[in-house]
Amino acid sequence: MEERSLDRTQRILVVDDDPAILRLVKDRLEYAGYEVVAATSGQSALEVIAQRGLPHLAIVDINMPGMNGFEFCKAVQQFTDFPVILLTAVDEEETIIRGIQYFAEDYVTKPFSPRELVARVERVLRRIGDFAYALDPLIRIDERLAIDFAHQQVTVENQVNSLTPTETKLLFILMRNAGHTVSTDFLLRRLWPLDEVFEDTLRVHIYRLRQKIEANPTKPMYIVTDRGQGYSFLQTHTSA
Known part of the structure; x- marks a missing residue:
């Protein structure tokens, strides 16, 4: 797999309470040419956004302590519209339908293929389009x-x-x-x-x-x- 070349590095926020998943996803996305910031809960993800600025896309687990993935999506959807991919072990049909209808551009169940996840990220970002300004805090x-x-x-x-x-x-x-x-x-x-x-x-x-x-x-x-x-x-x- 060749490393992806980007004119302007796109930022991906990964939110998951499993350190192994965070490390795997972060390593694979960075290899593909993205800037990756990580958070272990919905609340810490909001703090990361406040400090670093908005991501171009977020990959979010559903079942996390404190603020879960759906609650995080609700919070950020109040004031912004960046795309979300839900990455979760929850494979119940109703949860998948709810996630796609209300919160996410895509839904990936664990265990997952890292290469497929990168391909899904690329597909969503192509469809959404690039942000015309650098997503700095200010x-x-x-x-x-x-x-x-x-x-x-x-x-x-x-x-x-x-x-x-x-x-x-x-x-x-x-x-x-x-x-x-x-x-x-x-x-x-x-x-x-x-x-x-x-x-x-x-x-x-x-x-x-x-x-x-x-x-x-x-x-x-x-x-x-x-x-x-x-x-x-x-x-x-x-x-x-």
Whole structure:
């Protein structure tokens, strides 16, 4: 197996309370060219995210002490939308269906093939697409705007403002697709997967987010409307 070459190293968060599994998955993913950070519980994984920034993808066990895998996924899905692969010994049909429907892009049962796991990681990342910005704890967009997803904050002209979980997740999805239009239907499905929510609700959140990050919300330079299609986050900006 040849080592994978990446233009920009993608970060994988592995969450499992079994040290042997953590070591196996970490070694295999690092050999494949990924940056890997590890955590032994859901709570420690949240702390890792706060310290290191968001991952491009997480591999998460379900049965862990304290905060289990589903609870961890619920927590992060409140404010972000990075993909998850569940890696677990639980092979009950109802759990698998629940995991795929509500929490994960893929579901792998233990024992597993490390090579297959890497292939599944690559497949999910290809489908999701690469993040247009480096996922540092504080992502600096330009001289006036920086974003801290883990703490749900933006810094605008040196002034720190809090974001709601929905605003944070909305901004993450738009930034993940920076330079491309994200359809209204896609945003509604990702932001409110279990609820029937209409476009007017999305417009309200777009409006409130613009109020917090734009120099002139009526002439946005970050989040622009593509009429009849959706919204896009611009990768390059001009002075207001």
